[in-house]
Amino acid sequence: MNLLAEISGNLNAIGYGLAALGPGIGLGIMLGKTQESIARQPELRGALTSTMFIGAALIEALGLLGLVAGFLFT
Numbered sequence: 477m478n479l480l481a482e483i484s485g486n487l488n489a490i491g492y493g494l495a496a497l498g499p500g501i502g503l504g505i506m507l508g509k510t511q512e513s514i515a516r517q518p519e520l521r522g523a524l525t526s527t528m529f530i531g532a533a534l535i536e537a538l539g540l541l542g543l544v545a546g547f548l549f550t
Contacts, residue, residue, distance in 0.1 A: 506531055
């Protein structure tokens with residue numbers, strides 16, 4: 477039984493690591509594209525920045541859901 481608990485803990489850690497990959501990649505792409513857009517049209521900086529922060533909050537929420545799911549399915 478002890479071995480089964482250790483395997484379950486390791487699988488949860490692997491699952492959360494995989495769940496963190498998506499938001500990490502998404503944030504990187506979003507920040508890069510926002511910087512590119514601001515460089516192309518500096519007058520839209522305010523609108524792009526506020527939209528970026530809303531998107532970043534939603535992406536981070538997905539990462540937190542992955543963390544919570546790791547605790548729930550233990």
